[in-house]
Amino acid sequence: MVVVIIMCAVLASCGIVSNNVRFHSPKNFASKSRFPSRSVPWRPPAALPLNFRITTKLDMPEKDSIEDSWPKNKLPRVAPPVAPRTVPAANAPCAVCGQPLPGFDPNNYAVGSGGIKQPKVHVWLWSTSEYSNLSLTTVEKGIEYNTSYHVYYKNDDGPLSPWHDIPLFANEGNKIFNMVVEIPRWTNAKMEISTKDALNPIKQDIKKGRLRYTANVYPHHGYIWNYGALPQTWEDPNHIDEATGCKGDNDPIDVCEIGFRVAKRGEVIQVKILGVVALIDEGETDWKLIAIDVNDPMAPQLSDISDVEKYMPGYLKATVEWFKIYKIPDGKPENQFAFNGDAKERDFAHKVIMETHEAWQNLVLGISDAGGLNISSVVVPNAKFKISVSDAEKIVDNAPESGPPQPIDPKVDLWHYVTLK
Numbered sequence: 001m002v003v004v005i006i007m008c009a010v011l012a013s014c015g016i017v018s019n020n021v022r023f024h025s026p027k028n029f030a031s032k033s034r035f036p037s038r039s040v041p042w043r044p045p046a047a048l049p050l051n052f053r054i055t056t057k058l059d060m061p062e063k064d065s066i067e068d069s070w071p072k073n074k075l076p077r078v079a080p081p082v083a084p085r086t087v088p089a090a091n092a093p094c095a096v097c098g099q100p101l102p103g104f105d106p107n108n109y110a111v112g113s114g115g116i117k118q119p120k121v122h123v124w125l126w127s128t129s130e131y132s133n134l135s136l137t138t139v140e141k142g143i144e145y146n147t148s149y150h151v152y153y154k155n156d157d158g159p160l161s162p163w164h165d166i167p168l169f170a171n172e173g174n175k176i177f178n179m180v181v182e183i184p185r186w187t188n189a190k191m192e193i194s195t196k197d198a199l200n201p202i203k204q205d206i207k208k209g210r211l212r213y214t215a216n217v218y219p220h221h222g223y224i225w226n227y228g229a230l231p232q233t234w235e236d237p238n239h240i241d242e243a244t245g246c247k248g249d250n251d252p253i254d255v256c257e258i259g260f261r262v263a264k265r266g267e268v269i270q271v272k273i274l275g276v277v278a279l280i281d282e283g284e285t286d287w288k289l290i291a292i293d294v295n296d297p298m299a300p301q302l303s304d305i306s307d308v309e310k311y312m313p314g315y316l317k318a319t320v321e322w323f324k325i326y327k328i329p330d331g332k333p334e335n336q337f338a339f340n341g342d343a344k345e346r347d348f349a350h351k352v353i354m355e356t357h358e359a360w361q362n363l364v365l366g367i368s369d370a371g372g373l374n375i376s377s378v379v380v381p382n383a384k385f386k387i388s389v390s391d392a393e394k395i396v397d398n399a400p401e402s403g404p405p406q407p408i409d410p411k412v413d414l415w416h417y418v419t420l421k
């Protein structure tokens with residue numbers, strides 16, 4: 001019997017305020033006022049609005065062509081019935097808004113308004129927000145910590161599915177992804193995008209008829225990162241992953257966001273990916289991406305998985321231990337990991353994302369069997385099932401009425417002490 005002493009890596013994350021970490025103004029980062037010089041005491045920025053969009057270029061390695069670094073899919077791509085596979089020729093309309101796109105030349109290189117050559121892209125236009133406006137707000141319906149609770153999304157045109165209709169990319173050229181925050185750091189309520197309900201609202205998971213709360217396994221309080229998912233991804237349960245030998249878990253891919261700010265439930269934040277851990281949860285592949293909010297003051301220093309241990313010592317180790325033991329208080333065995341629990345690097349993580357993005361494409365087009373999943377979309381062209389804006393509004397209007405939150409059972413605060421064999 002070996003008692004596993006769990007390092008409190010939550011404290012490690014506080015390394016962002018330690019004296020030996022400097023805050024540099026990232027090059028090319030337009031919002032420099034939020035990164036003052038070292039002579040000015042650094043203060044956290046105010047909470048970002050939900051509809052914050054990336055308009056700046058990040059301090060990341062420059063590539064002439066995304067082809068050099070963007071992973072090739074190891075699986076043969078299944079051709080969608082109609083949708084384009086590369087950026088279209090000049091003046092083709094945007095698949096989302098229908099407006100003509102700024103001049104793309106015939107060899108599929110985009111030339112922006114300033115004559116700046118942009119990288120070749122190989123995803124569908126509705127999976128990038130380069131040319132679409134992401135002005136999201138959330139609508140809370142029902143009673144919090146009750147089965148009636150639903151968080152819906154809408155933009156200026158009406159309700160949207162956070163799974164199918166929020167673009168995967170916030171900025172494809174810089175590999176910045178949108179992340180839907182389901183569970184803010186240090187909370188326990190297991191909120192998640194409901195994959196089986198129309199419009200895929202965020203709801204609290206139910207196990208054996210009871211609302212699910214993740215146990216506090218000493219010394220962790222709830223989740224030790226902002227936890228959520230990347231939209232427009234799917235871990236296909238009918239596909240055996242080459243790397244793990246296990247099938248997917250039938251959900252969008254999960255993300256652990258390690259920045260300092262405690263995000264709000266439902267918030268859509270922009271993250272860069274640093275690496276990925278291959279959790280095997282009850283025999284299913286359950287990738288856990290490690291990412292950081294691009295607006296976090298540590299973001300310029302963190303470019304790959306090795307930087308996490310360098311600047312946030314202990315956080316990765318605590319992350320792996322957290323996933324290993326978090327279901328033990330529920331009577332489940334400890335979870336296993338592929339790659340001996342080692343986190344894989346950024347480029348590997350990008351490859352995994354693109355595979356799950358392709359799996360989602362096949363799902364939403366009706367090429368893959370959806371099982372009991374709700375794959376209806378409001379804006380994805382050629383989706384097998386579409387929801388009209390008026391029907392989407394009816395779904396939100398008919399959701400349960402809001403009310404004061406239901407009190408959380410004090411038992412949720414229990415400490416659980418875990419001994420591993």
Ligand SMILES: [Mg+2]
Nearest residue numbers: 249251254286
């Ligand atoms: Mg998962």
